[in-house]
Structures are given as C-alpha cells and as structure tokens.
Amino acid sequence: MSKKTYSTIKIGLIGDARVGKTSLVRRFVTNLFDPSYQITLGTTIMKKNVEYLTHNVTLQIWDIGGQEVFKQIRSKYFFGSSGALAVCDASNRTTFDNIPSWVESFYNEVGEKPIIFLANKCDLADLSVSEKDLQDLVSKYKKTEFLFTSAKDGTNVEKSFSNLVRLMIEDEDIL
Ligand code: G3D
Ligand code: MG
Numbered sequence: 001m002s003k004k005t006y007s008t009i010k011i012g013l014i015g016d017a018r019v020g021k022t023s024l025v026r027r028f029v030t031n032l033f034d035p036s037y038q039i040t041l042g043t044t045i046m047k048k049n050v051e052y053l054t055h056n057v058t059l060q061i062w063d064i065g066g067q068e069v070f071k072q073i074r075s076k077y078f079f080g081s082s083g084a085l086a087v088c089d090a091s092n093r094t095t096f097d098n099i100p101s102w103v104e105s106f107y108n109e110v111g112e113k114p115i116i117f118l119a120n121k122c123d124l125a126d127l128s129v130s131e132k133d134l135q136d137l138v139s140k141y142k143k144t145e146f147l148f149t150s151a152k153d154g155t156n157v158e159k160s161f162s163n164l165v166r167l168m169i170e171d172e173d174i175l
Contacts, residue, residue: 008058009168010080011161014102015087016095017068020120023151024087025061028161043067043077052165059161071105078109083116083168085160090119090148093128103141114143114167116160122148123155143171 013021029046044063049056067073084106088095117137119129134146145163149156
C-alpha cells in the first residue's frame, strides 16, 4: 500500500548538558559519531523523515544547545512538542537524578506527553544507572519507556526515535 499521510511532529531533546543529546540526534540523522563535535551554542532543529505503518512522518527534532542550565528558556523550547527523549549519562548519577526536574518543566508546558528515558553512554564500563533505576522512573509517569543507548556505537538510537514515534501516535491522533 502506498504511504498516504504526511505529518510533521516536533520532538524535544531534554536533559543536562554533556549527556549526549547532540550526539544522539547526530547519530540518528546522519549516522555519524564525531567525538570532536562542538558544544552547541544555539538551538538546532534537525529533520528526518520516518515511516510508521502506512504513514510518512517528518520528525522535527529540537536540540536545546548549550543553554540547558537556564530553566527560564525551557518553556519556549518545549512549546508544541508531541513528545520527548529525556537523556541522562548512564555513567553520571547526577544527570539521572535531574531527570524529574526536566520532566516537570516539559509537562508544565505541553502536558503529559510521551517520553522515552534514555540512559546514554552505555558503551562505558562503569555505569551508575541500573535497569531497576529506570524501571522505577518509568513507573512514576504515564506514557513512558526507557532504553540504554550509545551515540558512540549506535546502540538503540534508531529504536529510541521509532519507539517515541509509536508512543506519540498512540497518544494523540496526529496522523
Ligand atoms: P549534549 O548535547 O547533551 O551536551 P554532547 O552532549 O552530544 O555534546 O556529548 C557530550 C560528550 O559526551 C561528548 O564528549 C561526546 O562525544 C560524548 N558522548 C556522547 N554520547 C556518547 C556515548 O554514547 N558514549 C560515549 N562514550 N561518549 C558519548 P567530547 O569529549 O567529545 O566533548
Ligand atoms: Mg548539545
């Protein structure tokens, strides 16, 4: 059957600085990992076309850039998002502990939209975030799932975005 519907869906990338948000979206959009990639200064919007069932969907992925610390700019950045990837660094416990604050800011702007929690950098040897930690986090929120990812070796990067697309489409009649 031919693909018939075209939609644009905005996705937010949330989480502390240095957890790997820009690297994840770069890996997803260009399938490259560049360890020398510069810290993003302004918000970057990247697009990628994906297919879901019989539909064509354009993902518009918003990368917050180097302004993660400024809570007051978060609301503008989240506006209009249908879902988010909430990223922590699996080797840095503080970035996991800060996730609820990101979720709160996101929900305040857009309501309880789907979120996939990503414990990134799972290629590293010493991880301080466990599967149980992520299960406990997911059990606190509706419409959430989790994955361990690596922007470096590509683990679960495609799946992060495709699972989020599924959750967003199940959540609202976007198509
Ligand atoms: P941010 O956009 O969340 O701020 P970046 O994070 O994508 O800029 O990544 C921050 C640093 O983490 C970068 O290191 C990047 O290479 C590294 N990184 C991102 N994802 C992974 C991963 O999955 N595994 C590992 N091992 N490192 C990762 P540098 O030192 O290059 O600035
Ligand atoms: Mg970045």
